[in-house]
Amino acid sequence: MSLILNLETSTKNCSVSISKNGICITSIEECSEKYLHSEKLHTFIQYAIKISKIDINDLKSICVSKGPGSYTSLRIGISAAKGLCFSLGIPLLSLDSLTIMSQKIDIKDGFLLPMIHAKSDFFYTSLFNKSKNRIAPISIKNINDQYFRFITKNQKVYFFGNVNFQEKEKSLLTDYFHFFSHIYPSAIDMSFLSYVKFCNKKFNKIENFIPFYL
Incomplete structure (x- = not known):
């Protein structure tokens, strides 16, 4: 035991x-x-x-x-x-x-992108596939970063974390995103x-x- x-x-x-x-x-x-x-x-x-x-x-x-x-x-x-x-x-x-946060959400397709606020408009983040295997290392990103535009191109991405996503931030991305705020x-x-x-x-x-x- x-x-x-x-x-x-x-x-x-x-x-x-x-x-x-x-x-x-x-x-x-x-x-x-x-x-x-x-x-x-x-x-x-x-x-x-x-x-x-x-x-x-x-x-x-x-x-x-x-x-x-x-x-x-x-x-x-x-x-x-x-x-x-x-x-x-x-x-x-x-x-x-x-990795702990990646367990929060189950998906059938697309990618998981957990986010933890670091400072100002920057976040700690990493990318996981639908099987919750990490496919990108932990890094610090800005919500305006081209990285987000790239990974959301014609793919579903689920953004979630201790973040209150604003409409202005959502508009920077594509139609394939899903947002879940206040997840710890x-x-x-x-x-x-x-x-x-x-x-x-x-x-x-x-x-x-x-x-x-x-």
Whole structure:
């Protein structure tokens, strides 16, 4: 039995889940403009363990979002994960926040383009196919970038993230786009991915692990 604690803190959504063999059995999260990770994260972890009716020593691994996203928020999540791994003597797993977000939407054709706000009109993004396999690396793009015009040419692209897409931004693209605003990475969507990594022993070196930040 593989019980994994998943932590996602890359955006203003403070999210915790516990998964059993790749299936989420408990989740707690709160999305706040005040970025309450430092206040809420450890409380959420304790409560998730309590309502799951497990002992903390039953955990086999901790999986944490490594970014990109808010650097301060990521450091809080990663520090918590590393501390628990050290104290419990269990391995550390990590997932990037855009891969986590790609699990949010299922499509039959086209491409997924999750976006996390970086600053001003810039976003962290990456491109995934309908099978949710990454086909473009993580990068920072401007909504006006020619990159968006290129990938939307005669193809369906699903834009989604912690972004409130405005009409002026939509008009820059083509008739093939679909927009979903106010979608955040969640520890719930880490459950299966962290289990696969655990089974394949894709562990991180705890002492050297730092946030991924462009």
